[in-house]
Amino acid sequence: MTITVENRAIQGGGVIKSVARRLYAQQAMRPLMQRARLAVHRFLVFREFVGDAHEAARDTTVRPDYLFNVEHVERELVLRYHQVEKGLVLPEPRRPFGIESGLRQRLSDVLDLAATHHPRTSSEVIAGARTAVEALDEFNEFGTYDVRAANPGPGVKKLTDAxxxxxxxxSCRDFDTKRxxxxxxxERAVGIAQTAPSACNRQSARVHLYSDSTQVAAILGFQGGATGFTDCITDLIAVTVKRGQFRDGFERNQRWVDGGIFAQTLTLGxxxxxxxxxxxxxxFTRRQMKAVRSVAGIPGTEDxxxxxxxxxARDGYRVAGSPRLDLRTVLTMHSPDGAK
Incomplete structure (x- = not known):
């Protein structure tokens, strides 16, 4: 009986040592396993971004002579004719406009390309581009132009329905600096914007307000898209998103979606x-973004x-026409037996 007990005791001691060794091995391996999981996670995220980069390189073009499908032609036409629209609604458009920069010539070249090689180009886009060319020629020759004038007053029409x-x-490009x-x-407008939906209610959007003229000018100097009306911009907002609110490769673009919804809701507010x-x-390029963050005081964790x-808006300010595509171009009905 004593021998049996002793044997069991010895066996029990062996089991304890075996379990201890396993636990020690697991503890020793835990940091390595964590590093391995982190490496796999980073690889999977990197792989998704590489796929995005490949698609972007495949589906986008830079120069007009590389335009090889209807979508690219329409994109270039809209970009060019909207440049004309924006230029002609500035407080004091320079004259002649669009000649030295080559804008007039580029717009004509892409119109010719659409007519000769891409007959399926959207008629709305073609009409918008031709109207822009006519308005540009009229302005350069006579100093007049036909643009849509907004209602006088604070820049917002009296509303009767949604x-x-x-x-x-x-969009306004002529602000009254005295008002x-x-x-x-x-604060009221940002409060309205906070009603915007976000993925899992993460509310990643942030708002930065700039009212110092020196700082506003410095930021706009990097931004470069407000040429011609920077002098009347007294207050500037940056809408950002907290990158760390999202995880894994499959959420890599969600911050832009949430941030865009928030920004649009803010403008409506x-x-x-x-x-x-x-x-x-x-x-911006990554280098430019780093400089902008420094000037604007935006943390590196926010995009x-x-x-x-x-x-x-200044009384009687003008707005760009910005014609919209035909509804049938935008809407695709996949379920003809569904909503009527």
Missing amino acids: EAFFASRR RITVADI LHAIGYSSCFLNAM IVAFLAVGT
């Missing part, structure tokens, strides 16, 4: 309380979605 509200919000937005109204705005892009020039 559709009128959305249709009446237009600036108040902090209380900025500003519009609702009587202020005008103009979206300004945030397209800039867009800038917004905001204020009160």
